[in-house]
Amino acid sequence: MTDLTRASDSWLTSLPHQQWLHDQGQTLLDFAKAARVPFGFAQLDRFGRRADTAPADTITTARMVHSFSLAHIQGLPGCAPLIDHGLAALAGPLRDTEHGGWFASPHAQDGNTRKAAYLHAFVALAASSAAVAGRGGSAELLGDAVAILEDRFWAEDEGALRESFARDWSDCEAYRGANSNMHGTETFLALADVLDEDLWLDRALRMAERVIHQHAADADFLPIEHFDAHWRPLPDYNRDNPADGFRPFGKTPGHGFEWARLLLHLEAARQQRGLPSPEWLLGDARQLFASACQFGWNVDGSPGIVYTLDWDNRPVVRERLHWTLAEASAAAAALLQRTGEPMYEVWYQRFWDYIDLHMIDRQYGSWHHELDHDNLPSETIWPGKPDLYHAYQATLLPRLPLAISLASALKLRR
Numbered sequence: 534m535t536d537l538t539r540a541s542d543s544w545l546t547s548l549p550h551q552q553w554l555h556d557q558g559q560t561l562l563d564f565a566k567a568a569r570v571p572f573g574f575a576q577l578d579r580f581g582r583r584a585d586t587a588p589a590d591t592i593t594t595a596r597m598v599h600s601f602s603l604a605h606i607q608g609l610p611g612c613a614p615l616i617d618h619g620l621a622a623l624a625g626p627l628r629d630t631e632h633g634g635w636f637a638s639p640h641a642q643d644g645n646t647r648k649a650a651y652l653h654a655f656v657a658l659a660a661s662s663a664a665v666a667g668r669g670g671s672a673e674l675l676g677d678a679v680a681i682l683e684d685r686f687w688a689e690d691e692g693a694l695r696e697s698f699a700r701d702w703s704d705c706e707a708y709r710g711a712n713s714n715m716h717g718t719e720t721f722l723a724l725a726d727v728l729d730e731d732l733w734l735d736r737a738l739r740m741a742e743r744v745i746h747q748h749a750a751d752a753d754f755l756p757i758e759h760f761d762a763h764w765r766p767l768p769d770y771n772r773d774n775p776a777d778g779f780r781p782f783g784k785t786p787g788h789g790f791e792w793a794r795l796l797l798h799l800e801a802a803r804q805q806r807g808l809p810s811p812e813w814l815l816g817d818a819r820q821l822f823a824s825a826c827q828f829g830w831n832v833d834g835s836p837g838i839v840y841t842l843d844w845d846n847r848p849v850v851r852e853r854l855h856w857t858l859a860e861a862s863a864a865a866a867a868l869l870q871r872t873g874e875p876m877y878e879v880w881y882q883r884f885w886d887y888i889d890l891h892m893i894d895r896q897y898g899s900w901h902h903e904l905d906h907d908n909l910p911s912e913t914i915w916p917g918k919p920d921l922y923h924a925y926q927a928t929l930l931p932r933l934p935l936a937i938s939l940a941s942a943l944k945l946r947r
Contacts, residue, residue: 543869543878544878544881544882544885544931545866545869545870545878545881545931545932551931551932554928554929554931554932555928557893557928558604558925558928558929559609560898560899561899561900561921561924561925561928562600562601562604562609562612562921562925563898564577564581564898564899564918564921565577565597565600565899565921565925566611566615567581567582567583568583568593568597568921569615569618570583570587570588570589571589572588572589572622572625572626572627572639573589573590573591573593573594573597573618573619573622573623573626573627573639574589574590574593574594574597574619574622575587575588575589575590575593576590576593576917576918576919577899577917577918577919578916578917578918579894579897579901579902579910579912579916579917579918580897581897581898581899581918588638588639588642588643589622589626589627589638589639590637590638590643591623591627591635591636591637591638591652591655591656592637592651592652592655593919593920594619594622594623594627594659595619595623595652595655595656595658595659596655596659596920596921596922597615597619597921597922598615598616598619598620598623598659598660598662598663599655599658599659599662599663599922600921600922600925600926601615601616601619602616602659602662602663602665602666602668602940603662603925603926603929603939603940603943604925605666605668606662606665606666606940606943606944606947607943607946607947608947613666613668616663616666616668617668617669617670619659620659620660620663620668620669620670620671620674621670622639623635623656623659623660623674624670624673624674626639626640627639629641629646629648629700632700632701632702633677633681633685633702634648634653634681634685634702635648635652635653635656637649637652641700646699646700647697647698647699647700647706648685648697648698648699648700648702649696649697649713650686650694650695650696650697650710650713650714650717651710651712651713651716651779653678653681653682653685653686654682654694654713654716654717654719654720655716655720656674656678657675657678657679657682657720657723657724658716658719658720658723659674660674660675660678661675661720661723661724661726661727661938661940662723662939662940663675664727665727665940665941665943665944666940675727679724679728682694682717682720685698685702686717687736691709691743691764692736692739692740692742692743693709693714693717693739693740693743693744693764694709694713694714694717694740695709696708696709696710696713705762706762707761707762708759708760708761708762708767709760709761709762709764710758710759710760710780711744711748711756711757711758711759711760711788712758712779712780712788714740714743714744715740715744715756715788715791715792715795717737717740718737718740718741718795718799719795721733721734721736721737721740722734722737722795722798722799722802722938723938723939723940723941725737725802725806725938726802726937726938726940726941727938727940727941731806731808734799734802734803734806734808735808737799738799738803738811741792741795741796741799741814743764744756744757744792745792745796745817745821746813746817748760748764748766749789749792749817749821750817750820752784752844753824753828753846754789754817754820754821754823754824755784755785755786755789755821755824755825755828755842755846756784756785756788756789756792756821757784758770758780758781758783758784758785758788759771759780768844769782770782775841775849775850776840776841776850776852776913776914778914778915781840781841781850782841782843782849783841783842783843783844783849784828784841784842784843784844784846785840785841785842786824786825786828786829786830786838786839786841786842786857787825787829787838787840787854787856787857787860787861788860789821789822789824789825789829790821790822790825790857790860790861790863790864791860791864792818792821793817793818793819793821793822793825793864793867793868794818794860794863794864794867794930796814796815796817796818796821797814797815797818797867797868797870797871797935798867798935798936798938799814800814800815800818800871800935801871801934801935801936802935802936802937802938804936805936805937815871815872818864818867818868818871819868821864822864822865822868822877822880825838825861825864826861826880828842828846829842829857830861832848833848833851833906835906835907835908836887836891836908837853837858837887837891837904837906837908838853838857838858838861839851839852839853839906840852840853840854840857840914850914851905851906852903852904852905852906852911852913852914853891853903853904853905853906853908854902854903854914854915855892855900855901855902855903855920855923855924856920856923856924858884858887858888858892858927859888859923859924859926859927860923860927861880861884862881862884862885862888862927862931863926863927863930863931865877865878865880865881865884866881866930866931867930867935869881870934870935871935881931888900891904891908892904894910894918899918899924900918900924901918902915902917902918902919902920903915926939929943933946
């Protein structure tokens with residue numbers, strides 16, 4: 534047995550490594566505080582700046598509320614006012630007071646009045662984390678967000694979320710997306726804890742079974758992203774726009790890592806609550822991780838994980854996005870916790886080495902959102918540094934148990 538295979542030598546149990554994660558998380562939080570604008574939070578540029586007229590957007594605002602709630606639960610100062618600011622925006626200008634639900638921007642000033650499942654999942658996640666943090670107004674926001682998810686987006690006959698609607702909840706989009714259902718799964722895990730209802734774990738299992746156990750299993754265990762309204766794959770979707778930030782063409786290895794972690798959280802949550810937990814949750818998590826590593830990591834001669842693959846598992850968009858590395862490290866940690874197998878320790882350390890050497894921007898702060906295939910800063914897919922959520926969670930997840938959601942787990946640690 535080598536030193537690497539001894540549990541006592543795992544980075545997961547190393548106090549210096551845990552301190553490093555904490556310090557990295559604090560750095561990310563400090564950088565993100567500049568994103569506050571009058572109607573919520575806006576995206577920052579690569580230097581950590583924003584224009585005075587930078588518009589708030591609902592996804593960024595919800596993710597910031599979630600992330601700052603996680604920090605506040607730990608007792609980190611300066612976050613409570615930011616949570617309350619975000620909650621006020623979600624209860625005010627970002628909300629559609631006439632038809633219910635949330636716009637993508639304040640009062641739909643960007644011209645987009647459609648209601649998207651992806652966005653609403655993050656609003657519910659933000660509200661649930663703020664509720665655990667004990668912030669005023671969070672319970673009311675959570676109740677409203679849950680009602681919208683149940684009444685508008687959840688399709689009981691499909692066991693999944695519908696994708697989007699017109700402002701007045703007509704015109705259901707004839708498209709189903711793995712991405713929105715993945716984040717729906719994440720949110721439902723949190724709702725099961727905060728609402729103390731098994732129903733959400735049953736719904737999460739149905740989504741995972743459809744997207745992963747049925748469809749990804751037929752695609753080398755890399756998630757198929759795009760479907761029609763009858764859940765038939767759309768292999769040519771966005772072929773002419775392969776680098777789309779939310780609906781890229783082909784397969785996305787980063788989502789393979791993210792789904793792998795969520796399956797393990799779902800398995801642990803169901804076991805903790807005494808619910809049946811199918812064996813395929815662990816088996817599929819292993820397969821997802823293995824495929825994402827095989828086809829995504831270092832496949833073009835340079836370290837890193839490519840953004841997308843074609844249907845023959847060849848790289849299409851070679852940029853390395855920070856969120857894929859955040860999710861890869863978190864998935865490796867989850868599989869290491871679940872199995873104790875040394876290969877996941879190797880991958881866990883490999884991913885964090887890459888993040889430290891390439892992703893962390895020690896000149897301007899935070900992480901580079903995107904690197905090119907030579908691992909140099911790039912803005913091909915998405916400009917600036919728009920996201921706290923993925924990177925900050927990556928600093929927390931290796932230090933927490935699998936069985937309960939982030940906010941609830943942090944609350945229990947205090």
